[in-house]
Amino acid sequence: MEIIQVVGLGLISTFLILVVKEQKPTFAFLLATFTGVIIFLSLIGKISDVLHVLTQLAEKAKVNTMFLETILKIIGIAYIAEFGAQVTRDAGQGSIASKIELAGKILIMVMAIPIITMIIETVVQILPS
Incomplete structure (x- = not known):
């Protein structure tokens, strides 16, 4: 039922924003x-x-916690960058929003380097030499 509360809050806020936007755009x-x-x-x-x-699943599967932490950080960067870009776009600053998204993508790429390196090393070890 939480989605009903979220949607309800969103709809009420949208209605209020539409009413207030003409008089007080900053408040909207x-x-x-x-x-x-x-x-x-x-x-x-x-x-x-x-x-x-x-975390529990990673412990049971005996997965290196560095991988889980890295993936969770990547997901966090993606969500935060998306939220920041949406707020910035709502303020009418589409070019800044694009830069926020670009920064998020670059940071994700940087964070993924250890995982990509491990995958490449594993593939090289598996291939016959």
Whole structure:
């Protein structure tokens, strides 16, 4: 039922933003940003549950925790960059939003280097020489 609450909050906020936008565009932007933050904060408990389950699965599978941590950081970078780009785009700054997305992609690529290196080393070891 949480999705109904999230959608309800989104619809109410959208209606308020549409009403206020003509008179106070700055307030409308702040309301949109505040709504996004509230929705994100309401999901932190669910994110924590997912992280806990993934950590348990990695321990059972005896996966190197460095890989799990790296993948979780990559996912975090992607979500944060997307959220920042959306807020920036909502403020009418599409070019800055594009730069935020580019920075997120580059940081993801940098974070993925250890995993890519390990995969390449494993493939080289498997191939006959």
